[in-house]
Amino acid sequence: MTTNKFYNAIFAAGITFILACLMIGVKLDTEGTTLTVSGATTEQWMWIVGGIAAVFLSQLFSSQIDSLFGKMPKPKLGALLPEEKKMATLKPWLLAALITVMLIWPFMVSRGSVDLATLTLIYIMLGLGLNIVVGLAGLLDLGFVAFYAVGAYTYALLSEYFGMSFWACLPISAGLAALFGFLLGFPVLRLRGDYLAIVTLGFGEIIRILLNNWTAVTGGPNGISGIAKPTLFGLEFTRRAKEEGAETFHQYFDLSYSSSYKVIFLYLIAVLLVIFVVYLINRLMRMPIGRAWEALREDEIACRSLGLNRTAIKLSAFTIGASTAGFAGAFFAARQGFISPESFIFIESAIILAIVVLGGMGSQVGVILAAIVMTILPELAREFSEYRMLLFGLLMVLMMRWRPEGLVPMKRPHLELKQQ
Amino acid sequence: MSEFSLYLLQQLINGLTIGSTYALIAIGYTMVYGIIGMINFAHGEIYMIGSYVTFIVIAGLVSMGVVSLPIILVIALIVAMFIASTYGWTVERVAYRPLRGSNRLIPLISAIGMSIFLQNYVVLSQGSRDVALPPQITGGWAFGDPSSFEVTLSYMQLMIFAMTFITMAILTLFISRSRMGRACRACAEDLGMTNLLGINTNKIIALTFVIGAALAAIAGLLLGLYYGVVNPFVGFIAGLKAFTAAVLGGIGSIPGAVLGGLVLGVTEAMTAAFFPSEYKDVVAFSLLVTILLFRPSGLLGKPEIEKV
Numbered sequence: 001m002t003t004n005k006f007y008n009a010i011f012a013a014g015i016t017f018i019l020a021c022l023m024i025g026v027k028l029d030t031e032g033t034t035l036t037v038s039g040a041t042t043e044q045w046m047w048i049v050g051g052i053a054a055v056f057l058s059q060l061f062s063s064q065i066d067s068l069f070g071k072m073p074k075p076k077l078g079a080l081l082p083e084e085k086k087m088a089t090l091k092p093w094l095l096a097a098l099i100t101v102m103l104i105w106p107f108m109v110s111r112g113s114v115d116l117a118t119l120t121l122i123y124i125m126l127g128l129g130l131n132i133v134v135g136l137a138g139l140l141d142l143g144f145v146a147f148y149a150v151g152a153y154t155y156a157l158l159s160e161y162f163g164m165s166f167w168a169c170l171p172i173s174a175g176l177a178a179l180f181g182f183l184l185g186f187p188v189l190r191l192r193g194d195y196l197a198i199v200t201l202g203f204g205e206i207i208r209i210l211l212n213n214w215t216a217v218t219g220g221p222n223g224i225s226g227i228a229k230p231t232l233f234g235l236e237f238t239r240r241a242k243e244e245g246a247e248t249f250h251q252y253f254d255l256s257y258s259s260s261y262k263v264i265f266l267y268l269i270a271v272l273l274v275i276f277v278v279y280l281i282n283r284l285m286r287m288p289i290g291r292a293w294e295a296l297r298e299d300e301i302a303c304r305s306l307g308l309n310r311t312a313i314k315l316s317a318f319t320i321g322a323s324t325a326g327f328a329g330a331f332f333a334a335r336q337g338f339i340s341p342e343s344f345i346f347i348e349s350a351i352i353l354a355i356v357v358l359g360g361m362g363s364q365v366g367v368i369l370a371a372i373v374m375t376i377l378p379e380l381a382r383e384f385s386e387y388r389m390l391l392f393g394l395l396m397v398l399m400m401r402w403r404p405e406g407l408v409p410m411k412r413p414h415l416e417l418k419q420q
Numbered sequence: 421m422s423e424f425s426l427y428l429l430q431q432l433i434n435g436l437t438i439g440s441t442y443a444l445i446a447i448g449y450t451m452v453y454g455i456i457g458m459i460n461f462a463h464g465e466i467y468m469i470g471s472y473v474t475f476i477v478i479a480g481l482v483s484m485g486v487v488s489l490p491i492i493l494v495i496a497l498i499v500a501m502f503i504a505s506t507y508g509w510t511v512e513r514v515a516y517r518p519l520r521g522s523n524r525l526i527p528l529i530s531a532i533g534m535s536i537f538l539q540n541y542v543v544l545s546q547g548s549r550d551v552a553l554p555p556q557i558t559g560g561w562a563f564g565d566p567s568s569f570e571v572t573l574s575y576m577q578l579m580i581f582a583m584t585f586i587t588m589a590i591l592t593l594f595i596s597r598s599r600m601g602r603a604c605r606a607c608a609e610d611l612g613m614t615n616l617l618g619i620n621t622n623k624i625i626a627l628t629f630v631i632g633a634a635l636a637a638i639a640g641l642l643l644g645l646y647y648g649v650v651n652p653f654v655g656f657i658a659g660l661k662a663f664t665a666a667v668l669g670g671i672g673s674i675p676g677a678v679l680g681g682l683v684l685g686v687t688e689a690m691t692a693a694f695f696p697s698e699y700k701d702v703v704a705f706s707l708l709v710t711i712l713l714f715r716p717s718g719l720l721g722k723p724e725i726e727k728v
Contacts, residue, residue, distance in 0.1 A: 015510060022503050035478070035479040035482075035552070035553050036479060037476055037483065134525070138525055187713035191716050194453075194459045194524075195667070195712060197459065197528060198708075199709060202660055202705040202708060203705070209698060353532070390536075393534065393536030393537030393539075396536070397514065400526050400527070404526050
């Protein structure tokens with residue numbers, strides 16, 4: 001057994017050597033018109049040797065490592081919470097405290113961190129939307145960013161051509177994204193899940209190509225700039241009002257002008273939107289439709305024999321997920337003031353998917369935590385930014401292997417009978 | 421012949437050229453799907469790696485002073501197939517095998533992770549810019565009237581046709597005649613039963629990944645030489661196209677993948693003849709949705725029956 005293991009480890013190390021040598025070990029360069037190859041630097045060779053050693057050792061001791069992972073206590077977040085009964089009374093207070101902190105917090109910290117928090121909230125919204133599709137309904141959507149783009153461009157175009165306000169456009173954006181989801185989902189959702197993955201992947205790419213090439217309307221690669229910011233009941237957050245006679249926020253409340261009001265206002269809108277989305281999804285999960293999503297994910301044939309309409313249920317999940325992305329997109333456009341097809345590439349879809357997978361498919365708390373981690377970590381480790389996508393990919397593979405249920409596994413909403 | 425029909429003939433030749441390379445990549449998808457019923461999401465990246473290895477080998481041999489083009493190409497082909505197969509095997513080993521038997525979504529996500537990983541691995545090691553190779557095979561035949569429109573069939577295109585044809589012939593022989601090919605067909609029929617009959621199904625699954633990767637490497641070599649450029653992102657769109665081809669022909673069926681690839685290539689070339697060429701990706705995708713809408717089992721596929 002041990003010798004067998006040893007040969008296995010040598011084999012794995014050899015494979016790693018082959019894989020590493022031809023990509024890291026040599027580098028292609030163009031010199032004038034000719035192509036040249038150059039060997040790697042000593043440092044890179046050290047990395048290769050290190051990698052081979054790591055693979056060799058991990059293969060040699062694979063059973064020990066696996067048992068170590070098995071023994072390692074999984075973080076039991078449930079144990080941190082008080083008992084079920086106490087929880088019921090505590091929960092509203094905890095939620096109220098959390099919301100208060102979220103509302104007060106931006107007034108005490110710097111502009112930059114409020115801005116980052118707003119970005120995190122956008123990703124939370126996107127993560128929650130994709131969580132319905134992937135986590136609850138079990139449909140793999142790889143083009144989620146397309147609906148995000150639809151939402152963003154809907155607001156940008158309506159505001160540019162028709163001067164419509166943010167608040168009027170928000171439901172329109174969500175509705176239009178939902179319509180796109182419906183049209184795309186209709187032919188595909190009758191089929192097996194894998195087709196959906198590839199069709200959505202293609203759809204994401206197509207939306208980007210269309211936005212890039214339909215220059216007359218979308219401005220092509222230059223994007224749309226100068227998108228109007230949201231207003232508070234018609235009060236703008238600029239230094240001077242756009243129209244003669246109108247008042248701005250600081251004039252109305254007799255404050256001195258500060259640009260941080262705008263940032264905080266955007267943050268507060270994002271908080272409201274996230275609370276709205278969380279509440280909505282929470283309700284949906286408890287409704288028959290939410291239960292049908294999960295049931296369908298678990299066993300399709302059983303559901304169909306119980307009389308559930310497979311296409312309608314999947315389509316509802318897909319459409320609601322898409323509308324959430326449209327929501328987030330409209331807000332994103334309003335926050336940035338500038339959008340271009342560059343913001344809606346496949347990598348964004350992959351990041352959102354990574355958020356859902358890392359957080360735990362179906363778990364709202366998990367997705368929110370993962371979105372916070374995934375947006376704040378890259379900010380903290382800027383020098384590793386080139387390795388970000390590489391690590392995301394690796395993380396997805398490793399998570400699926402060792403903890404497919406995510407950081408915070410999903411807890412089904414349930415009721416228990418009282419003990420007599 | 422009129423100028424217009426000559427132009428269409430030229431587009432047809434171009435379309436068949438691209439289409440036959442799509443077919444090579446699509447076979448990888450279709451074989452894996454036929455056996456384990458899953459899409460190999462990292463397949464497009466394998467094709468891209470095949471292109472890179474080809475470029476590395478050609479540049480290396482040229483700098484070593486090898487002048488004979490056939491020798492260079494044969495060595496490049498062998499090395500590219502070998503390296504790509506190793507990658508294919510590793511993808512199966514890392515992203516699919518440990519997850520066999522779990523929920524369908526889980527291997528799919530891990531394969532996407534693998535695809536993102538491989539793409540960025542190449543970005544980090546080779547840079548994200550285009551790498552260009554000067555044309556190796558030049559010249560060709562020209563038909564038609566030189567004063568109005570000339571149809572050319574370049575030697576490169578001829579080589580693509582010939583290579584695709586030879587590869588298909590070898591693959592067909594392998595699948596229909598050899599012992600391992602028979603095991604492959606048995607696995608596609610019923611994986612569990614094949615396992616009970618004493619065939620090492622894990623080996624057969626790994627074999628399909630390896631064969632698919634080797635074919636993708638051939639496509640990588642051919643398209644790399646044809647276009648003369650490669651960058652780490654070519655695998656994404658090529659994978660999407662090849663998958664479309666596989667679905668078009670009926671996923672799980674090898675002749676279907678070939679037919680689908682050719683149909684897709686010609687459709688794209690014809691679209692490029694009448695519309696701006698950026699829209700040819702849009703057409704490929706619309707074709708996929710239309711096929712799924714009206715004939716989900718594809719041109720040559722059998723309707724799928726769900727088993728409990």
